[in-house]
Amino acid sequence: MNSVPIKLEVQKALRIHIGIFGRRNAGKSSLINRLTGQNLSIVSDIPGTTTDPVEKACELHPIGPVVFIDTAGLDDVGELGRERVARSLSVLSWMDLALLVIDAGGELLDSDRLILWKLKAQGTPAVIVLNKADRSRGASEAALRESLHGFGYPIVLVSALKGTGLEELRAAIVKTVEAGWEPDRPLTEGLVPEGRTAILVVPIDFGAPKGRLIPPQVQAIRELMDEGRGCLVVREDHVAQAISEMKVPPAVVITDSQAVKQVAEQVPPEIPLTTFSILMARSKSDLEKLSAGAAELPELRPGDKVLICETCSHNPQGEDIGRVKIPKWLMQKTGGPLDITIAVSKDFPLELKPYRVVIQCGGCMVTRRHMLARLRECESQGVPMTNYGVAISYLQGVLERTLSPFPEALEAWRSERQRRLERGERR
Amino acid sequence: MNSVPIKLEVQKALRIHIGIFGRRNAGKSSLINRLTGQNLSIVSDIPGTTTDPVEKACELHPIGPVVFIDTAGLDDVGELGRERVARSLSVLSWMDLALLVIDAGGELLDSDRLILWKLKAQGTPAVIVLNKADRSRGASEAALRESLHGFGYPIVLVSALKGTGLEELRAAIVKTVEAGWEPDRPLTEGLVPEGRTAILVVPIDFGAPKGRLIPPQVQAIRELMDEGRGCLVVREDHVAQAISEMKVPPAVVITDSQAVKQVAEQVPPEIPLTTFSILMARSKSDLEKLSAGAAELPELRPGDKVLICETCSHNPQGEDIGRVKIPKWLMQKTGGPLDITIAVSKDFPLELKPYRVVIQCGGCMVTRRHMLARLRECESQGVPMTNYGVAISYLQGVLERTLSPFPEALEAWRSERQRRLERGERR
Missing domain, CATH: 3.40.50.11410 (Rossmann fold)
Incomplete structure (x- = not known):
């Protein structure tokens, strides 16, 4: 297994979302229980036991915190069933990783193909899990692998029931998440030329608990230090004074959104002004x-x-x-x-x-x-x-x-x- | 129960240390188990089962994280016993709170009096616990309370065995910790006059993980904002440039200790210079x-x-x-x-x-x-x-x-x- 790139390290506060998809009774809930070591969703042999997506959080070494999202079977029937399928498909679009669970002893269904095409269309990283390895018959497994080959996703054989293949699956998950990771853009990217200073406006009436700053403020200060830029932090009622005391005007003023009107009145029009929230929009x-x-x-x-x-x-x-x-x-x-x-x-x-x-x-x-x-x-x-x-x-x-x-x-x-x-x- | 003062809220990262003292077999370990809901130290009827101090961490609402320190009996005998007593007494001196556990059906021992005098001498907040309420006889309990009265500590009757009196004890602990709380002094107190700016030097080669700052840096920035002061954050290789670009020189330069030599060379002698660690020494x-x-x-x-x-x-x-x-x-x-x-x-x-x-x-x-x-x-x-x-x-x-x-x-x-x-x- 490769080591985790540093960019994942930075993102530990974020939970990586991993959606588990597949037909009813493919063993999605058992698999999630095996992966998380918890037993939260009801596992039974009656197809269609999971109705709404169920979330389970755990630590997946070395990625950090992840959330597994257990979805309803994609071949669910009836009006309610169709709604559940629609819900599962909607969850699909914002997953960081999708696990498609297929019965290793069965056939590829149209609902599985639909998921695979959607994943391809959206560029979502995915791993295909052939479950019930215990029931797999050589012939059908080979046929399955043949039909899946063209999609280009890694395929792992597991038995959620017996607990085999799980380490291989975890390794495939980690590798695929790392490969498909889209890092946030730096908040302050391109805003402060070399040798220049930014003013950050940090109001204290709203925001972080006493003694602390909110994460985008800390992140911006740290980014500017990493780049060797200066960073003048002031309160919303001292911006004009701060600018007047600088021999070289700031390259940019970045303010908390909620103070933007008050700050805009203090910043001369020739000095660029923006907000932390606008930088978040660009970053995320x-x-x-x-x-x-x-x-x-x-x-x-x-x-x-x-x-x-x-x-x-x-x-x-x-x-x-x-x-x-x-x-x-x-x-x-x-x-x-x-x-x-x-x-x-x-x-x-x-x-x-x-x-x-x-x-x-x-x-x-x-x-x-x-x-x-x-x-x-x-x-x-x-x-x-x-x-x-x-x-x-x-x-x-x-x-x-x-x-x-x-x-x-x-x-x-x-x-x-x-x-x-x-x-x-x-x- | 009073609400927690805000100053305790700030200190959530700190664990409040609560030491439990008393003679052998006074029920110290049982009490700690009751208070923490854990069962870590060996509880038995044989006097002197706890030898070295044992720590148990838990959340004590509304104070936050606390550590209970279970100590050896103060009437322990023999050479090893005396060493254990010395160790218990040494722990006493840096407790945020001491619980002195006394057998409600017994008498006040010389070892109890020694603890009480030490607590008084050091000004350590304390609560006296009369344990084994189940075995208490009216006469001896009254005599005990009489002997303890003069020390002025709150007295709570509990039965660690039966679990009675624990809510009252928790309330007394919370109230006593709050009353005896010594807040840290603000890091930047008195260093930056109104209308002036501090330079904080934040090297990036050592210290916080990527994207973050270390706690004293964040605390200093936030304190300066709370006071409406300016705060220019720069890297250790940009201090001279930063000062040269200020129309009004900084009131103080505060640097990470490890860069102090490099920074001192860049700060003109008329500008005060100090380090975060020196501010920590003053604060703590x-x-x-x-x-x-x-x-x-x-x-x-x-x-x-x-x-x-x-x-x-x-x-x-x-x-x-x-x-x-x-x-x-x-x-x-x-x-x-x-x-x-x-x-x-x-x-x-x-x-x-x-x-x-x-x-x-x-x-x-x-x-x-x-x-x-x-x-x-x-x-x-x-x-x-x-x-x-x-x-x-x-x-x-x-x-x-x-x-x-x-x-x-x-x-x-x-x-x-x-x-x-x-x-x-x-x-």
């Missing part, structure tokens, strides 16, 4: 697309449906941003009540079409692959997506200012706004 | 006394015994400071081999007299009370103590410089040096 997702998505915000009218998504319930910046502040600001801007749904989940609602716009959190606890999958899902359903950082800057009236360090993102926002104005959409 | 212990203790370092001669103490094995700055770098620099300065003992333990060696000097780590994982108790123990045995920060500055030849922001500490070092020079000690 696609800033251009999220900026284009924000062009939908001025189109909102009272009664419109808006989806606000938090990927975890432990928002380090306090839950009032997504649940209180953004809804309040949105309705002030719209001039009337909106129909706002707040989804706090690592899952994503299946049906996005009812929403006029999706506003996604920074995603500091999930992977870049996960965030990009959410964006892709919105695109495929034709629903504009933006994120907290871009939305807050728009709602505070400073979006063109905070996007200015990123000309392509600024252009994406402007041209999308222009397109809507020209269409006179809903006017 | 007594900087004046540790500076006076450093006056012993120039007295070291080849063959002298030196004790280097780490309070935990998880030194966030890497174990090579205490175990490799300081010993190497000490021997270079001394010009010959020293007899160096490295003690990695929350305990402290009983017998300090053989050592010519004790060099203590920053103690970031233990309480200020613990650090001050170690210092007091050295004083009582007449052995000079200094700490990593002060020692490194001395060994790098910049101690007078890095103590200059603290005139009393500088004076303590100078007068102690002078005293030794005048005595011509060992010359």
